[in-house]
Amino acid sequence: MASSKEFDTSDLDPDEFRELGYQMVEIIAEYLDSIDDRPVFPGKPQEEIEAVFDDPLPEHGQDPADILDEWPDRVLPNATHLGSPRYFGFVNGSGMPMGALADALAASVNMNSGGWKAAPSATEIERQTIEWIAEMIDYPVDCGGLFTSGGTMANLTGILTGLRAKAEYDTKSGGLQSSDRSGQFTLYMADHEGHTSIYRVAELLGLGNDAVRLVPSDDDFTMNVDALVEQLERDEADGDVPFCVIGQVGSINVGAIDPLEEIATVCEDRDLWFHADGACGAFGAVLPEKRTQYAGLERADSVTLDPHKWLYIPYECGCILIQDESKMAESFAMSASYLEGTRRTPYEGPDYYEIGPQMSRGFRALKVWMSLKHIGVEGYRAFLSRSVHCAEHLDSRVRESDDFVALHEPNLYIYSFQYAPQDLRAAAAEGTVSREAVDEYLDELNQRIADEIQLSGVAFVMTTSIHDRTVLRLSICSHRTTPEDIDRTFETLRDIGEREDSDLRRTHGLEV
Ligand SMILES: Cc1ncc(COP(=O)(O)O)c(C=O)c1O
Secondary structure, eight states: OOOTTTSOOOOOOHHHHHHHHHHHHHHHHHHHHHGGGSOSSOOOOHHHHHHHTOOOOOOSOOOHHHHHHHIIIIIGGGOOOTTSTTBOOTTOOOOOHHHHHHHHHHHHHTOOTTSSTTOHHHHHHHHHHHHHHHHHTTOOTTOEEEEESSHHHHHHHHHHHHHHHHSSSOHHHHGGGOTTOOSOEEEEEETTTOOTHHHHHHHHTTSOGGGEEEEOBOTTSSBOHHHHHHHHHHHHHTTOEEEEEEEEBSOTTTOOBOOHHHHHHHHHHHTOEEEEEETTTGGGGGOGGGGGGGTTGGGOSEEEEOHHHHTOOOSSOEEEEESSHHHHHHHHOOOOHHHHOSSOOSSOOOOGGGTSSOSSOOOTHHHHHHHHHHHHHHHHHHHHHHHHHHHHHHHHHHHHOTTEEEOSOOOSSEEEEEEOOHHHHHHHHHTSSOHHHHHHHHHHHHHHHHHHHHHHSSOBOEEEEETTEEEEEEEOOOTTOOHHHHHHHHHHHHHHHHHHHHHHHHHHTOOO
16 A cells, blocks of 8 residues: 555645745735725626636646735735725625634634534534623523524524424424415515515525515614514414514614514514524624613524624624524434444534534634634624714714715614705705606616716725615625725715716706
């Protein structure tokens, strides 16, 4: 048999590894140092970026140093910089550097956090970190939970656990095709701010997205709980089988928090699963000034959080907490001799594949564990309250300006508003131009403003729809954003708005 020395593993030898590793650290350090100066978005058409990476399948190995060069030469110039202090797209977090180091360490050992034996320290770190997260948001610390790829998978895990727990028959064995099912399973969320990932969950679970029932909201965009009760009664009378109510804990367009205490009571009274979707906002529970809005969160059967959003952890990292851990085991337990081994020994522990949807799993917990140790809850409190302050600052700029309209009170870090020149609003109010014509014009204008600011590279802002109108939306989910970044972005939006307005009015023939 050939000695291991003669067998080429293609592992980098230690000196080569060090050399490349130091270069890589240098590239990352320089990048982080220059992130504020980079255009936030590459602003190139898709075909152009596709062409950059149009390489043949590498038949032969290449020099690692040349591969590393591709990062600054080809990847970075075509990246969108979510870590920029003026990136405000989707609900994307900025990614703290400690997470990048943690990911490298996790990959170097390559534990599989699906099973304890393949990941003893990773499993225990995950268990500890989940407990810390529960403690941070004042959720019972004896809950179960795990890290997921993101909020969607956390919602799936929570809602599936709820379905298994509340269905009147064993859905794990019989599935949804069982003749024991007495009607259509239904789940409930607020009509304006309920998140689209819940539809995805309903589709993945085979419930179908028709199963998602939209409950009317109040003027502050939170669920009207009287309407929820009426709808539950109507659906039950029609033969449906409600099993879950989803409360938003920081909503996607306006950062609203549903009345959690009231939803919890409805769910308790009717034996429904209460799932809190806190992907955007659950971490805000650490802020004393916001605490009262979170009352009732501790009563949720399950809570989704997204460390890759408002803990600024690099992708991917979602999280689900489940009040009664045994319900997770009832949902996800699996059995196979090749997983368990044949003999019980002391050298085993909890296996995450038994309480969640994934079997093989990466060591996501490490980046949260290291970041929490690095920043501390106190440090996070300061970052989160600065995100909130930035949203409030933006709101005050909007309200001071004649050409912008505020659409809601700022609550957490997501803020939506509209560019709407005063003369056009006055014309619509006086009836010299029809309200519909002005609304349609403003939809197009706001979309153009978002597109143009993205291309400018100064900031990345997107639109959303509020009460069916296209509006600007900033998700200020970066530990680097300051009020000065908000000022710069706001002023750029205003300048682009003025320019695009005069252009677009000409093409629309809109005279006021
Ligand atoms: C309220 C809410 N729930 C769920 C999700 C889905 O999270 P992810 O994109 O991490 O899957 C999001 C994403 O923005 C969200 O805002």
